[in-house]
Amino acid sequence: MKRPEHARALLTAATIVLTSVVALTQAAPPTQAGTPATIPASVVAAAEKIANDPQVLALARDQSTDAAAKARWNQFLELVRIPSPPRQEHLKAAEIHRRLVEDWGFSRSEVMTRADGIIAGTDTNIVDGLPVYNACVVIKGSYSGRADAQHYQGQFPKVLVEGHIDVVNPEVLPPASDPFIHIKLQPYGQAVVATPAELAAIPDELSFDARGRVVENDKYATASKVFANAKEAEAGGGVRIYVPGYGDMMPSTSNAFVLVAAMKKHNIKPVYDIWICGTAGEEGKGNLAGVKQLYGFDQKLGTGSNPLNIVANFGLEGGGTVNFVGSYRFEMKFKAPVPRGGGNGPSAPEAMAAAIAKIADVKTPSDLQEGAPRTTYTVGRASCEPPPVGRTAAPSCSLEVDMRSTRKEPLDDMRKTIEPMFQAGASAENARYGRKDGTAEGITLELMWYGLRPAFVAESVDNVAVHAGLQSGIQLGVLTSPMVGTGSGSLNDNVPANTGIPTYQFSLASSAAGAGGHAFWEWGTRGAPATEVARMHRVLTAALIVSGFHAADGTVVQPSVGPMGKRTREVAR
């Protein structure tokens, strides 16, 4: 799509210009090529040993069969249709819990999360006042059996591999009468849907039986065709598969559980424990609840206690970034005064509209100047309280706004620009009726929720997670050099990075094409199963480099990191 016309925007009187931050944040611009990591020889040797280990190769071979590819595909379809809005992930978590025990070969004691959201050992089981519905399973390592094993308050070291299970859409759980998402199929020859009504009107959709298993009918056959890209899909009778979570990020998360089941089946033995988690709350108002539980992260303090003693983190939603975009999020309520007898008064919807309209005119540094730190915002959601019976005025309205930047200074300046606009909207509405701000006669404001995704700019690209992530890729031929990109992501990784835990990201997904992430028209088309296997091989290699590994020949690849995870606050129990 077209970018904003910057020159014209600069001349627009209504535009709010955030020029001051540009000068503040231009120090040390990243290079195009990125920064090379210095990978220790021990990690290079470990990658070679692990990637070529007979057990690991057997796992990869096993996953390379047509039957395994089909099983992965079916599992994805069966999980992605379970709605999982942020903070309402309990249905998807429950299905993963069920499959872990009934289908994937784990004992109940190996499932580390409970249906009520509790994880034993963490000091953070409630985030933003709500339970956290993570789904985690452990591949036990040998370390705790050592006589000299070290631990943190009873927690032996562990490596975390996680992908989130929450999805932006639907906004809330559907009614019990129609509880699952309808997975719609549309030929490429037709235009991408423009409205939710058009999406709902698509006649072709996948079917599922009473047990939740996908029905392998002609629609399934069409949806299951594999393509290399959109062009081939269009030429070869491919379809857009519309379902929230196709791109963000259930294929990768689902395959994480395929991988952990395969590790169990092939008796992969790490030294440190490896936890595989489907995490809650990465999207929307989830406020990173899942990783906050795992890392004991307190957003008010900005510190994490790392109560589970995690020594390295691997996320499954991305591409190897080491810098993390920070964000501020606000939910503000505009409360209308009690109506005077018969007369008009300030309106909550109009006060909120005034605020949104002001925010809508903000230009960020990256809007205005090429090369400025990428800074973004949106009013993502708004709603009004229904008028009471017999009245027509909405008692209150609330908006939710998101602000992000790759650097703290422009993010803080964005906040300084936008935050006063909440009151400005209320004041503008009060002024229309001659009402004073801050009185019972006027619109008043209330902060309903504040979300923080802490930014992180890496001081060094050299840490155990990055080394393992890069060298596993080099070993398996998907990378040619140990370069770390200069980009930034906004991921679950923000929390471990700000707790001092080394982190790196991969993907376990393979899509031929897709678009519409976070929108009602999110879709994808199936990509090559071999790509998934290659990615599982890499992630497994990387995780075992850090955790250590009992190789098939009886030797032990020692962990690449010590047994005590970092933390920025001590656990308070």
Add this chain to the structure above:
Amino acid sequence: MKNLVFSLAFAVCVVATGTPAFAQQSGGLKVEFQGPGSHSSGAYGRVSALHAAARAVILIQQALPSGSYQITNLTGGNSVNAIASDGLVEMKLTAANAAAYQALVAAVTKAAAEGAAAENAFRGVKAGDLTSGAPATVRSVVTPF
């Protein structure tokens, strides 16, 4: 000025038709906005249907006489970290007669279109543009209820 002009026209209409035979008319309108939406950061730069709806409300304030309308709802979007693909303004209109009521409806329809146009202009998109295959603009529809 626009508000004043409309108020005068509204008053003239009321005077010209101000007999008991032309009873007061009221009704509800839904003003809906549809855009592509998407990731708040990854797709930043796309139009927001909610931003367009808010722009339209301000234009409605400017275009309609005080007391002729009441906005009962403003809603849209589905997540704080997604550009809103939908926006909705619900409102009630009250006019002295049918002709004045239709004038109000026309003014709301115009304000809605202008709100959408302002959002499209701010983000530099025009009718016919596509973003990842979907219509790139925000569009408005006004319907009675």
